[in-house]
Amino acid sequence: VAELRERGVEVVDSVDSEDAARRVALASRDFYWYSPKLKRELRGMKGDALVVARSEEDVVNAAGVAARRGVPLTPRGAGTGNYGQAVPMRGGLVLDLSPMDQIVSFDARDGIVRAHAGINLATLEETTRAEGWELRQHPSTRRTATLGGFVAGGSTGVGAVTHGGLAEDGAVLGLRVVTAEPSPRILELRGRDVFPVVHAYGTNGVVTEVEVPLARAQPWWDGVYRFPTLRHAAKFALELGEAPAIVAREVSVHQSPTFARELAHTALGGMLRDAGAGDAHVVLAQMAKPSLGPALRLARDNDGDACFEPSRSEDLALGIPLYEYAWNHTTLHALKRDKSVTYLQAAMMPGEALDLVTAVEQRYGADELVQHLEVVRFGGRIGFASLALLRPGTDAAVAVDKVEEVMRWHEANGVPVFNPHTHVLEDGGMKQTDWAQLGFKSGADPNGVLNPGKMRAWEEGKATTEASDPRGSFSAAYRL
Ligand code: FAD
Numbered sequence: 094v095a096e097l098r099e100r101g102v103e104v105v106d107s108v109d110s111e112d113a114a115r116r117v118a119l120a121s122r123d124f125y126w127y128s129p130k131l132k133r134e135l136r137g138m139k140g141d142a143l144v145v146a147r148s149e150e151d152v153v154n155a156a157g158v159a160a161r162r163g164v165p166l167t168p169r170g171a172g173t174g175n176y177g178q179a180v181p182m183r184g185g186l187v188l189d190l191s192p193m194d195q196i197v198s199f200d201a202r203d204g205i206v207r208a209h210a211g212i213n214l215a216t217l218e219e220t221t222r223a224e225g226w227e228l229r230q231h232p233s234t235r236r237t238a239t240l241g242g243f244v245a246g247g248s249t250g251v252g253a254v255t256h257g258g259l260a261e262d263g264a265v266l267g268l269r270v271v272t273a274e275p276s277p278r279i280l281e282l283r284g285r286d287v288f289p290v291v292h293a294y295g296t297n298g299v300v301t302e303v304e305v306p307l308a309r310a311q312p313w314w315d316g317v318y319r320f321p322t323l324r325h326a327a328k329f330a331l332e333l334g335e336a337p338a339i340v341a342r343e344v345s346v347h348q349s350p351t352f353a354r355e356l357a358h359t360a361l362g363g364m365l366r367d368a369g370a371g372d373a374h375v376v377l378a379q380m381a382k383p384s385l386g387p388a389l390r391l392a393r394d395n396d397g398d399a400c401f402e403p404s405r406s407e408d409l410a411l412g413i414p415l416y417e418y419a420w421n422h423t424t425l426h427a428l429k430r431d432k433s434v435t436y437l438q439a440a441m442m443p444g445e446a447l448d449l450v451t452a453v454e455q456r457y458g459a460d461e462l463v464q465h466l467e468v469v470r471f472g473g474r475i476g477f478a479s480l481a482l483l484r485p486g487t488d489a490a491v492a493v494d495k496v497e498e499v500m501r502w503h504e505a506n507g508v509p510v511f512n513p514h515t516h517v518l519e520d521g522g523m524k525q526t527d528w529a530q531l532g533f534k535s536g537a538d539p540n541g542v543l544n545p546g547k548m549r550a551w552e553e554g555k556a557t558t559e560a561s562d563p564r565g566s567f568s569a570a571y572r573l
Pocket of ligand 1: 123124167168169170171172173174175178179190210211231232233234237238239240241242243244245246247248249250251293294295296298299300301420421422425544
C-alpha cells in the first residue's frame with residue numbers, strides 16, 4: 094500500500110479506519126449470493142485494500158507491485174457478476190476500474206466504439222445512440238455494469254437473438270490489456286487474440302480499453318404476448334427469432350405462473366393480472382415497429398395474443414425497461430420475493446430446443462422449476478438459453494443437493510448446463526482446460542496473482558484434457 098501511495102495511486106486500506114474497512118468489504122462482493130452454494134462458500138471473503146484506478150498508469154503500478162510482491166490482485170467493474178467472479182478469494186488488492194470511464198474513440202460513420210473498461214454501459218450507449226448507433230449486445234445490468242466487466246465476466250444478453258454471444262468472432266474487436274508481470278507490459282489484442290481474455294474473469298490481464306462493433310440503433314417497441322401452453326409460447330419465440338422480416342432485439346419466454354407468483358409483485362405482474370393474463374405463459378419481445386404486425390399474426394398462429402398494445406421502449410410503460418424482466422433480472426425479482434429461489438443456466442440447442450422445453454416441463458412440476466427461456470442465436474441458428482427458476486426449498490443443504498440433481502438430469506437429457514453455482518471458470522461450462530487461456534496466463538501473469546482461485550488448470554498446475562476449439566472460450570459462451 095505504501096509503495097502504491099508513494100507512486101500517487103489512491104488506495105483505501107482496510108486497516109486505516111472502520112469506514113475504509115467497510116468500503117473494502119463492499120468492493121469485495123458481487124451477486125454470488127444468487128446461489129445457495131456460493132453463498133456458503135464465499136461469504137465473508139474480502140480483500141485487504143482497494144486500489145482506485147483513475148488511469149492506465151495506476152493499473153500498471155498496481156499490477157507491477159502485485160506481481161513483484163506476490164500479492165493477489167482482483168480487477169472489478171461494477172461488481173454485478175453472479176458467480177463470485179469478482180470476490181477476492183485470497184485477499185490482497187481489489188482493483189476498481191470504474192473511475193476509468195471515458196470514450197477513447199467513436200467512429201460514427203462505421204459504427205465502432207473504443208472506451209475505457211470502467212465505462213458504464215448505459216452511459217456508453219447514450220453517446221452512441223445520439224449518433225444513431227447502439228451496442229450489439231448488453232447484459233440486463235446495462236444500467237449498472239461496466240464494459241470491461243461485461244467482456245471479462247459476462248457472455249451475452251439483450252441482442253443475443255440477432256448477434257449471439259461475446260464469444261462469436263467479431264463481437265469484441267480489440268482489447269488493451271495490462272499484464273501482471275514485475276514490469277507490466279501493455280498488450281493490444283485484436284481479432285481472435287482477444288479470446289484468452291474474454292470471459293476469463295480477469296485472470297489473464299487487466300483490461301483497460303475495449304473496442305466493440307455497434308449496430309444501427311432502432312426506435313424499439315415492447316410487446317407482451319400470452320399463450321395457453323408453454324409449448325405454444327416457446328414455439329412462437331423461436332419462430333419470432335427466425336422470421337427474416339422481423340427485427341427483434343430481445344425475446345424471452347416465461348412459464349406460468351412466473352408472473353402470478355415469482356414476479357407477481359412487479360409492475361408487469363400487476364399489469365398482466367389487470368389484463369386477465371396473470372397466469373398465462375408469457376413472451377416478452379422488443380422489436381422494431383414494422384415488426385409488430387407480423388409478430389401479432391405469428392402469435393395468433395400459435396393460439397396466442399397480445400396482452401396489451403405494444404409501447405415504445407423509451408416510454409417505460411412496463412414500469413422498468415423490458416430487459417429488466419429478462420436475463421438474470423428475472424431471477425433477481427424472484428429472489429426479492431422469495432430468498433429460497435435459485436436458478437439454472439443451460440443451453441437448448443437449435444433443432445431440439447422445443448422438444449427439450451417439453452421434456453423439462455414433463456419432468457419437473459412448476460412447483461419445482463419454472464422455465465425462463467432466452468432466445469439466442471447459436472452460431473447462426475436459433476435456440477434457447479435456459480435460466481429456469483428453481484424452488485429447492487428453504488433448507489440450505491437440501492437445496493444444494495436438489496440443484497445438483499436438477500443439473501445432472503439436464504446434462505443426462507441433452508441440455509448442457511453452464512453451472513452458475515461455481516466460481517471456477519472451467520466448471521461453469523468449459524469442463525475442460527482452455528489451453529488458449531492457460532497458455533496466455535503463463536505469459537501475462539507468471540506469478541498467478543490475478544484473481545487467484547478462479548482458474549482450476551492454473552491452480553492445479555496441470556491441464557485436464559485438450560480443448561478442441563481454437564477460440565478457447567467458445568464453449569463457455571453462454572455462461573452469463
Ligand atoms: P464485475 O462483476 O465487476 O466483474 C466481472 C468479472 O470481470 C470479474 O471476474 C472481474 O474480476 C472481471 N473484471 C472486471 N473488470 C475487469 C477489467 N477491467 N479487466 C479484467 N477483468 C475485469 N451477464 C450477462 O452476460 N448477461 C446478462 O444479461 C446478465 N444479466 C444479469 C442480471 C443481474 C440482475 C445480475 C446480478 C447479473 C447479470 N449478469 C449478466 C452478470 C453480470 O452483470 C454481467 O456479466 C456484467 O456485465 C458484469 O459487469 P460488471 O462491471 O459488474 O463486472
